Amino acid sequence: MDWDKLRIFHAVADAGSLTHAGDRLNLSQSAVSRQIRGLEESLNATLFHRHARGLILTEQGELLFDATRTMSKRLETASARIRDSEEGVFGELRVTTTTGFGTLWLAPRLAKLYEQYPNLKIDLMLEERVLDLPMREADVAIRMKEPSQADLIRKRLMTVQMRLYASRGYIDKTGWPETIEEISDHRLICQSLRSAQVGSASVLVQKLMTHNPKSLLTVNNYFGVLQGVLQDLGIGVLPDYVTEDFPDLVQVLPNEDTNGVPVYLAYPEELRHSQRVSAFRDFVQDEIITHRKHMKELGKI
Numbered sequence: 001m002d003w004d005k006l007r008i009f010h011a012v013a014d015a016g017s018l019t020h021a022g023d024r025l026n027l028s029q030s031a032v033s034r035q036i037r038g039l040e041e042s043l044n045a046t047l048f049h050r051h052a053r054g055l056i057l058t059e060q061g062e063l064l065f066d067a068t069r070t071m072s073k074r075l076e077t078a079s080a081r082i083r084d085s086e087e088g089v090f091g092e093l094r095v096t097t098t099t100g101f102g103t104l105w106l107a108p109r110l111a112k113l114y115e116q117y118p119n120l121k122i123d124l125m126l127e128e129r130v131l132d133l134p135m136r137e138a139d140v141a142i143r144m145k146e147p148s149q150a151d152l153i154r155k156r157l158m159t160v161q162m163r164l165y166a167s168r169g170y171i172d173k174t175g176w177p178e179t180i181e182e183i184s185d186h187r188l189i190c191q192s193l194r195s196a197q198v199g200s201a202s203v204l205v206q207k208l209m210t211h212n213p214k215s216l217l218t219v220n221n222y223f224g225v226l227q228g229v230l231q232d233l234g235i236g237v238l239p240d241y242v243t244e245d246f247p248d249l250v251q252v253l254p255n256e257d258t259n260g261v262p263v264y265l266a267y268p269e270e271l272r273h274s275q276r277v278s279a280f281r282d283f284v285q286d287e288i289i290t291h292r293k294h295m296k297e298l299g300k301i
Contacts, residue, residue, distance in 0.1 A: 005039040008032055009047065010068040013061065016054045073136040089279040090119035097142040100222030101263070102126040104242050105291075106142070106284075113283045120276065133268050140267045140280055147266040155281065158288050159260035161240045162201040165249045170232040177235070177252055181211055187234030188213035189225050200258035205237055207256075244294055 011021040012032060022032045040047050047061035057065055097106060102124060110122060131137035134151050141147065147154055177186060190205045215234065219225050222238060226246070229236035235252055239261070243249050265284060271277045 001042070002039070005035050005042075006064075006068055006071075008035040009039055009064065010072060012036060012048070012055065013057055013065040013068070016056075018055070070135070076136055089117040089275050091276060092121045092123055093140065093276045093280055094123040094125065094138045095140045095142070095280065096125040096127070096131045096138040098128055098144060099126045100239060101142060101144070101241070103221075103223045104226065104239075104245075108245060109287050112287070113280070116283070117279055120279070122280075133266060136268070139271060139274075140265065140277055142263065142265050142284070144261050144263060146262060146264050149266075151269045152266045153269055153272060154264050154266040155285075157263045157265050157284065158241075158292070159262055161260055162204055162237060162258040163240050163251055164204075164235055164253045164256055165229055165238050165243065166235045166252050167229055167232050167248050168250055169248075170229075170234065171250060171252070173232065180208070180253055180256055183208055183211045183213050183235070183253075185214055187215035187217060189217045189219070189228040189234045189236035191222065191225060191237070192218040192220060200261055201237055201239075204256065204258050208237070240295075241291070244291060 008021065008025060008027070011024050012018060015021040015024065018029045018032045018036070021027075022029045025032070036047065043060070043064075045060040046058050047064060048055040049058055095106075103126060107124065110124075113122070114120065125131065125138060130143065130147075131141065132149070133139075133141055133147070134149060142157070144160070146156075174186060177183060188205075188208055190208075191201065193202060193205060217228050217233060219228065222242070225236045225238055226242055228234065229238065229249065230246065238249075243251075265281060267274075267277050267281075
């Protein structure tokens with residue numbers, strides 16, 4: 001099968017338009033159309049339905065696009081490995097993690113990584129959806145549970161506790177709750193039970209809700225929960241890694257800690273020798289060691 005035709009087919013399928021694909025490939029629309037026609041003839045199959053708004057893949061086209069997408073990801077991996085320098089760290093590294101961890105812990109520390117490797121480009125993707133690392137949706141993942149995908153190198157980084165926090169200003173106004181039953185005198189700030197979150201946090205929130213909080217503020221990520229707590233709005237359910245950077249937070253009801261949540265770093269086996277991945281992995285591990293040491297000094301672990 002002609003590689004050039006497959007490359008052009010992939011661009012057309014991805015763009016949904018002969019014109020847009022031609023712009024990407026620096027080819028005329030007629031040249032792109034001829035290549036697609038030739039590919040269809042060689043396969044004796046129709047790959048696109050043509051209509052006024054663009055192109056839609058046929059069933060046969062979908063099968064071929066799945067194959068070219070896999071090929072494209074593999075080529076990207078090979079290209080990344082070739083570009084990795086033994087003497088330096090540069091180029092793009094796509095990192096995925098949860099919105100809470102990425103916003104509250106990782107992003108504030110990236111300045112140190114860029115100081116070490118100024119030519120590195122980080123594409124930080126913050127979402128609860130687990131991206132497919134073997135299919136190169138990302139290069140590295142930091143997740144709140146052990147990855148289940150095959151062919152991944154995984155490293156347990158740390159354990160997170162979900163705890164109850166309030167600001168000193170809020171406690172000064174309302175006083176300390178001594179028992180979980182006293183949550184009925186306070187506003188609870190937490191992630192909605194409909195939001196994607198770690199299981200232990202959900203269990204804690206459900207337990208608190210049985211004691212009828214006086215008021216409730218739900219947010220779909222921990223960054224929003226943190227902002228509510230910092231504004232003296234109530235008692236929030238938050239991961240313990242936020243307290244190092246926000247000394248105004250105080251823990252309340254310490255006996256209501258949850259089970260520990262494991263945090264894992266993972267990347268595809270084929271990126272084992274990537275200098276960029278190694279640099280990022282070592283940076284995160286060093287930052288966690290520093291983080292834990294500082295938390296011990298503060299008496300928070």
